[in-house]
Amino acid sequence: MQRVWCQVVIDTAQELLKTALAVPLQEVKTRELSQQGIELWVRRDDLLDAELSGNKFYKLFFNLQSARTKGYTQLISFGGAYSNHLHALAAAANRYGLRALGVIRGERPVKLSPTLIDAEAWGMKLIFISRTEYDRKTQADWLSELQACYGVSYLIPEGGANLEGARGMQLLGQALELQMQGDYTAACIAVGTGTSLAGLAAGIDQQKAAIGFSVLKGEGSLGLDIASTYRQLSVTRSIAADNWRLISGFHAGGYAKKPSGELFEFWRRFERETAIRLDPVYTIKMFWGIHSLAQQGYWPRGSRLVAIHSGGLQGRRGFICP
Structure with missing residues (x-):
């Protein structure tokens, strides 16, 4: 499959929706799903753009x-050495003519990760801070100090986890609904901050389920965060009940842990059978969860599932891949 677009500046929500509607849906057949009578379609948002793939650009849009509307010329956000979010933010800022600051968790290493090498090449200024200081990234006084040091900036939370980020994913959900014309059982997505799940659920038909597979070992307030964001997006809808579900148990040891054992074997088999590359932090766990639940009889026979491929393939460079 070919990428949908590349190196293009999109200025309006209408243009973004038009682009989202052009994202291909690919039917995937695997042994486990066929045995259980489950139909799986993958929405290939990993093909959206060479630099801003998957859910990253929807969350940044x-x-x-x-x-830009408020007159900011500088953006600032947070992440780790292999952050898909910072990688996409650096690319977007470069494309849109904005300056970008990336606050990185941990001391500056002797050798930068491929992710951060790309970010610097696109003009992002990298600011390395201790993990203790990084834990203060949501505190107002610390953020004020940060802006005093580096200049007035438009603040984007780690992972693009704010209402604007969820609005972008809501648009993806609307595009999916138009593409499928309601002919599906549930839409599935990998979950880190929960922003993408909330947006997806608010964008699709309320009678359809949005299923999120958590990649985190400890969820904390994740469910409450998703519920809050979902309801902010859904103020114009008559909500009888939330149409999203958060599924745990497929984190494989925790966030960004190197896949091993059963998960690694699944990764190898899935890519061999489908020719679809997965990222080792997010999508691999979603697809593993979908298949595992199929074998447990969770999905009724005849279910038609849609999985959102949220991109992040640049992160493969930090792992041993099949």
């Missing part, structure tokens, strides 16, 4: 719009 309205943030970028807001920053």
